Amino acid sequence: VLDGYEAIRRLRADPLHQRLPVLAVTADATEDDRRMCLEAGATDFLTKPVDPRQLAGRIASLTRGA
Template sequence: PQLILMDIQMPRLDGLEAIRRLRALPAHAVTPIIALTALAMPGDKERCLEAGATAYLTKPVRMRGLAEMIEQLLHA
């Protein structure tokens, strides 16, 4: 994929671990990953970025903001 949208609160494997595993794969070492969360807590953004996310958004997501972020990341 050219870009990944990763939900941080997933039932079996949390999004942070999924991001770490993706980053360990050569094919996804530089793929942009946008971390998404509905339950934003202090420090969440930092944890997502430390895990390897390229960007961070909270839900509900403004579609215009998401579209602009995707555009930026795909043309960076």
């Protein structure tokens, strides 16, 4: 069993996935949670409940030029 932080770390440890955009989506909304996600290697961060328009915008931004 691994948490989201470890999943992101493992993705980033693999050279094939180091540049893969990772959007962390979590119910935990503290600044500490945000910091931990970004330090683990997440590209961006959203809190639940997610606004579909905001999610679509973030995905578009993360995949632009991909």
